[in-house]
Amino acid sequence: MTEPIPGAPGNAARDGDARWADASLAARILPAGEPRSIEAAIDALELGELVGIPTDTVYGIAALATQEGVRRLIAAKQRDAAKGIPLLIDSLDQLTGVASVPPAARRLAERYWPGPLTLVLPLRDPRSASALLTGGRATIAVRVPDHAVARALARALGPIAVSSANLSGEQAARTAREALDALGDRVALVVDGGSSPGGVASTVVEVLDSGPPTVLREGAIPASEIEAAAGPGYTAVP
Secondary structure, X not given: OOOOOOOOHHHHHHHHHHHHHHHHHHHOEEEXXXXXXXXXXXXXXXXXXXXXXXXXOOOEEEEEOOHHHHHHHHHHHXXXXXXXXXXXXOOHHHHOOOEOOOHHHHHHHHHHOOOOEEEEEEEOOHHHOOHHHHOOOOEEEEEOOOOHHHHHHHHHHOOEEEEEOOOOOXXXXXXXXXXXXXXXXXXXXXXXXXXXXXXXXXXEEEOXXXXXXXXXXXXXXXXXXXXXXXXXXXXXXX
16 A cells, blocks of 8 residues: 655645644634623524533533524434423523422522532423423423533523533533534534533432422432422432
8 A cells, every 4th residue: 555645745735624624623612711702602692503612510512592592402412302401591580481490499599509400490381491492391401500601691692502512422522622523513613611620410400389309310419418408398219
């Protein structure tokens, strides 16, 4: 087999293409510390594009919480639509008209938000959220992340649909470049907040209008802490 000749015209063209591709990718990674980066992310989301963002766990892929936005997010991740997509919010006030917040949920939010707690709450009306967000259920998953970028986007746009920035079943991205490499042209840009901490996933607690709070997944917050904070009637899924 003939070895490539260093410096040959064909090799130079391929090297140039590779450098152009790297430069093109790099141009779509915007530093989180610059206001224009957040503005660009807001503009892209408002246009219906998908955006990679840093969070307090791993990098996420974000979309507007509309039927079309969530559809594009699910398609980009090749995710099972029945699983639903959680919302990232800036405060409980953003859930007005979307979900009810029982007293136990409010106690947990006051104790652990912003942070690694996902609350699964009852919808006020089945029409108040896309079935693609809820996975066809009468509840919706919400979280206030402990990260300035995600909260700034939610503050500007309202609740945003966010899932981990990777194809379903693949390793979650811990850097902006990993997110862009995983998703490619599926995202308009990625806001670079440095390496994400990764680590343990959020604890997921379902709190309905009636019945006790239930831990669906024990994560960063131990179930014993949830029990103490939620108050009487707590249960846990075995």
